Amino acid sequence: MREKLKSVLSVNDFRRKIINVTMISLIVISSLVAIFPLLSVFVFVFQKGFSTLSLNFFTSLPAPVGETGGGMAQSLLGSAMLIGLASLIGVPWGIASGIYITEYGHGKSAWFLRFSNDLLMGIPSIVVGLFTYSFIVAPMKGFSLLAGSIALGIIMIPIVSRSTEEILKTVPEHIREAGLALGISRYRVILNIILRGSWGGILTGVILSVARISGETAPLLFTSFNNQYWSGSLTQPISSLPVQIYTYAISPFEDWQKQAWAGALVLILFIFTINVTVRFIFRKNK
Amino acid sequence: MEKSEELLSVRNLNAWFDNFHAVKNINLSVQKNDILALIGPSGCGKSTFIRCINRLHEEVPKARVSGEVLIQGENIYDRGTDPVKVRRQVGMVFQKPNPFPGLTIFENVAIGLKLSGIKRKSILSEIVEKSLKQAAIWEEVKDKLNQPGTSLSGGQQQRLCIARALAVNPPILLMDEPTSALDPISTARIEDLLQELKKHVTIVIVTHNMQQASRVSSKTAFFLMGDLVEFGDTSLIFTKPKVTKTEEYITGRFG
Amino acid sequence: MVEELKNLQQLKNFLASMGGYVEESLKQATQALIDRNPNNHENVEKIEQKINECHLQVDQTCMNLLAKLSPFASDLRLILACYKMNNDLERMGDHARNISRGTSQYLSKKEIPHEKDFLQLINETRSMVKDSLDSFVNKDIEKAKEVLLRDDIVDELKNTLTIQMKELMKKDPDYVESALDFILFARNLERIGDLATNIAEEVIFITSGDDVRHGGFLK
Numbered sequence: 240m241r242e243k244l245k246s247v248l249s250v251n252d253f254r255r256k257i258i259n260v261t262m263i264s265l266i267v268i269s270s271l272v273a274i275f276p277l278l279s280v281f282v283f284v285f286q287k288g289f290s291t292l293s294l295n296f297f298t299s300l301p302a303p304v305g306e307t308g309g310g311m312a313q314s315l316l317g318s319a320m321l322i323g324l325a326s327l328i329g330v331p332w333g334i335a336s337g338i339y340i341t342e343y344g345h346g347k348s349a350w351f352l353r354f355s356n357d358l359l360m361g362i363p364s365i366v367v368g369l370f371t372y373s374f375i376v377a378p379m380k381g382f383s384l385l386a387g388s389i390a391l392g393i394i395m396i397p398i399v400s401r402s403t404e405e406i407l408k409t410v411p412e413h414i415r416e417a418g419l420a421l422g423i424s425r426y427r428v429i430l431n432i433i434l435r436g437s438w439g440g441i442l443t444g445v446i447l448s449v450a451r452i453s454g455e456t457a458p459l460l461f462t463s464f465n466n467q468y469w470s471g472s473l474t475q476p477i478s479s480l481p482v483q484i485y486t487y488a489i490s491p492f493e494d495w496q497k498q499a500w501a502g503a504l505v506l507i508l509f510i511f512t513i514n515v516t517v518r519f520i521f522r523k524n525k
Numbered sequence: 526m527e528k529s530e531e532l533l534s535v536r537n538l539n540a541w542f543d544n545f546h547a548v549k550n551i552n553l554s555v556q557k558n559d560i561l562a563l564i565g566p567s568g569c570g571k572s573t574f575i576r577c578i579n580r581l582h583e584e585v586p587k588a589r590v591s592g593e594v595l596i597q598g599e600n601i602y603d604r605g606t607d608p609v610k611v612r613r614q615v616g617m618v619f620q621k622p623n624p625f626p627g628l629t630i631f632e633n634v635a636i637g638l639k640l641s642g643i644k645r646k647s648i649l650s651e652i653v654e655k656s657l658k659q660a661a662i663w664e665e666v667k668d669k670l671n672q673p674g675t676s677l678s679g680g681q682q683q684r685l686c687i688a689r690a691l692a693v694n695p696p697i698l699l700m701d702e703p704t705s706a707l708d709p710i711s712t713a714r715i716e717d718l719l720q721e722l723k724k725h726v727t728i729v730i731v732t733h734n735m736q737q738a739s740r741v742s743s744k745t746a747f748f749l750m751g752d753l754v755e756f757g758d759t760s761l762i763f764t765k766p767k768v769t770k771t772e773e774y775i776t777g778r779f780g
Numbered sequence: 781m782v783e784e785l786k787n788l789q790q791l792k793n794f795l796a797s798m799g800g801y802v803e804e805s806l807k808q809a810t811q812a813l814i815d816r817n818p819n820n821h822e823n824v825e826k827i828e829q830k831i832n833e834c835h836l837q838v839d840q841t842c843m844n845l846l847a848k849l850s851p852f853a854s855d856l857r858l859i860l861a862c863y864k865m866n867n868d869l870e871r872m873g874d875h876a877r878n879i880s881r882g883t884s885q886y887l888s889k890k891e892i893p894h895e896k897d898f899l900q901l902i903n904e905t906r907s908m909v910k911d912s913l914d915s916f917v918n919k920d921i922e923k924a925k926e927v928l929l930r931d932d933i934v935d936e937l938k939n940t941l942t943i944q945m946k947e948l949m950k951k952d953p954d955y956v957e958s959a960l961d962f963i964l965f966a967r968n969l970e971r972i973g974d975l976a977t978n979i980a981e982e983v984i985f986i987t988s989g990d991d992v993r994h995g996g997f998l999k
Binding site for chain 2: 345346410411413414416417418419420421422423424427431432435436437438
């Protein structure tokens with residue numbers, strides 16, 4: 240009897256082990272398959288663009304049509320300015336919204352804000368661009384850095400708001416209570432205690448949203464347009480890396496196409512670096 | 526026994542969460558430098574009750590309070606009384622030790638002072654040291670005041686929170702199951718600390734642990750489903766309680 | 781008897797059965813006197829042994845339960861009372877044994893005319909013991925109070941008998957030896973009565989928390 244039981248159990252054991260190994264293999268393979276597109280994009284763009292990268296690329300303006308050489312310096316600067324100005328709009332607004340939803344909003348109002356936030360996040364960026372066109376570009380009768388920043392800022396707001404909300408939610412309620420119990424007013428509890436403890440997480444959210452908007456192309460087509468020269472004026476069109484890549488990529492000139500690849504590589508590396516750095520630094524801190 | 530003033534007086538206190546009547550018509554008082562223990566099964570209203578003493582209950586949406594709470598003779602629920610000011614008079618220590626994240630040990634203790642206007646470093650240092658000494662943790666942290674508050678062990682964190690609450694010099698200290706998340710040795714240290722602390726501050730402690738209530742307090746109040754069932758000297762409540770429900774609870778027949 | 785007592789109810793039951801042994805011992809000792817049976821002492825010794833074993837076990841149990849349960853209120857009072865009752869019962873057993881020990885010697889001397897007072901003393905003592913134990917088992921505070929009131933009766937009877945014996949000794953010196961033994965029996969019985977009132981006081985303590993010793997009952 241015991242012998243029979245033993246052999247039945249060992250058959251079951253064996254079957255279980257086989258299933259276990261099979262499942263794990265399937266999961267590992269799936270993960271590898273998922274990484275594959277990422278890797279292949281990287282490798283492909285790298286191959287296409289690396290050779291065109293040079294100091295020249297980063298420092299000179301585009302050459303006239305037909306001539307070789309030249310670079311995307313003004314696009315890099317333009318992107319930096321657009322991102323910077325967009326952050327000035329999107330970050331404070333987004334953080335404030337996130338704080339309100341978590342700390343002050345209760346019941347219906349918080350639900351409504353959160354819902355609106357989600358809707359805003361889901362709006363295609365090209366629609367945001369068109370919106371900004373109607374309200375900023377058309378009245379101003381021209382494309383501009385201002386319009387581009389506003390469009391990007393609008394895209395940033397819900398992202399920053401959501402990540403702020405997520406971070407603040409991880410602060411346990413009794414920390415807030417402890418702050419209030421000390422006789423500190425609510426807004427001070429939020430500013431000096433809660434934000435102070437979660438600034439790392441909020442900053443992470445901000446930086447990741449920066450990474451996100453740095454690749455946005457469609458809204459910029461209708462708002463900041465493009466510029467082949469240096470520009471610093473708020474009311475003038477300004478170049479940006481994604482738009483420049485687009486312009487060069489669909490052009491018939493081989494030189495420009497190569498530069499488009501180089502620009503694409505720079506863009507990918509930028510986003511990749513930000514993501515990795517942010518996660519690395521702030522994982523250690525937690 | 527010397528005559529002692531009535532530091533805390535609760536009259537006809539009721540509290541609601543929306544329509545739920547959580548605290549029902551409580552009347553009790555606490556003498557200065559006494560320790561009052563609140564016992565009762567989970568959900569009986571003791572935590573809600575103490576949150577009415579520092580006006581924290583009303584921070585919950587749809588919460589309501591009625592009745593009077595007098596601290597040193599003044600009703601904290603008078604029209605026009607600022608809840609923030611009330612809370613400076615009443616310190617609170619929570620069940621889970623909660624030093625503020627991102628702040629050093631020094632900053633944790635000083636923050637209540639700083640945000641009420643005291644900015645001079647010398648004064649802050651003095652008060653921080655005094656509070657940490659009162660909380661019996663000065664020796665362990667005096668050389669690492671700049672380390673994060675969260676770098677301490679659980680028992681130490683809780684003593685840090687006690688120091689933080691004491692720093693603003695409140696006459697009353699509320700403690701909501703302060704040792705239930707701690708190991709027995711830390712628990713014993715904090716219980717010993719309470720005997721010293723009561724010389725400076727009047728204490729109301731909520732506890733699930735009846736042995737703790739009997740060890741630590743001189744008066745005990747038994748809460749059941751929002752009602753104050755019995756209130757009296759700790760030694761009497763635990764040797765011959767007057768109300769049958771009290772007897773049943775403390776001999777473990779329910780709850 | 782080696783089985784561990786794990787909770788208060790078991791402790792109570794055990795103490796009740798110890799009381800049963802005491803009652804039996806007292807019955808055996810007094811009946812031997814009434815029946816003039818000089819050969820009953822061995823029975824009483826056997827019961828005495830059991831009583832002593834119980835005595836040890838109850839002490840140990842009280843200590844263990846105090847440590848284990850950290851009891852409060854009526855539970856705490858019960859353990860303290862059991863601890864004391866244990867001693868009262870053990871001494872009752874000793875007194876019964878003393879009576880039994882002296883019986884065969886007493887019976888070999890000049891027979892004292894049996895007064896009805898002596899019978900009454902025996903019955904009264906035995907019923908006090910029974911009632912005090914019953915009040916313990918049934919948490920009957922009224923019965924316990926009754927026992928306290930009857931202590932005076934037993935004292936009276938003992939005094940009466942002592943006077944009677946003194947008269948007898950004066951009248952006829954041949955009675956001296958047996959009269960002295962007789963007085964000692966009366967004293968032992970009176971002590972047993974006192975111990976029964978102790979038990980009654982403890983029962984009142986367990987039930988109401990009041991300490992009625994040293995005249996506290998009269999309030």
